[in-house]
Amino acid sequence: QAQLLESGGGLVQAGDSLRLSCAASGRTISRYAMGWFRQAPGKEREFVAGINYNGVNTVYADSVKGRFTISRDNAKNTVYLRMSSLKPEDAAVYFCAMRDRAWSAVSSVTGDFGSWGQGTQVTVSS
Numbered sequence: 001q002a003q004l005l006e007s008g009g010g011l012v013q014a015g016d017s018l019r020l021s022c023a024a025s026g027r028t029i030s031r032y033a034m035g036w037f038r039q040a041p042g043k044e045r046e047f048v049a050g051i052n053y054n055g056v057n058t059v060y061a062d063s064v065k066g067r068f069t070i071s072r073d074n075a076k077n078t079v080y081l082r083m084s085s086l087k088p089e090d091a092a093v094y095f096c097a098m099r100d101r102a103w104s105a106v107s108s109v110t111g112d113f114g115s116w117g118q119g120t121q122v123t124v125s126s
Helices: none
Strands: 003-007 010-013 018-025 034-039 046-051 058-060 068-073 078-083 092-099 113-116 120-125
Touching (some): 003 092, 003 113, 018 034, 018 092, 018 120, 034 068, 034 078, 046 068, 046 078, 058 068
Parallel strands (some): 010 120
Antiparallel strands (some): 003 018, 018 078, 034 046, 034 092, 046 058, 068 078, 092 113, 092 120
């Protein structure tokens, strides 16, 4: 399994922007679709955004479409999540995840991901 380390979270005001990073080690991400998920207190983990192995295909949850952008730099073994126009309801712990199989398609299903990071906290004040 890969080790994934998220960073970039913090406390921001509504309307602000943040960029999360997910640095992978132990395995190159270039053959794997990647995803971002989030979990708010008392809620289940939910899909936020996904990207295929080469960055051509991306998928977003309806709640973030048009505000969040997922991208990847395979040379740096890193995936990013650019979040803009943040809302209080975006507050959560954000997790990076790697698909369980190489060359697999983008997925929004948590069970399709084999490696997870520890998460980074995003707090949005109104």
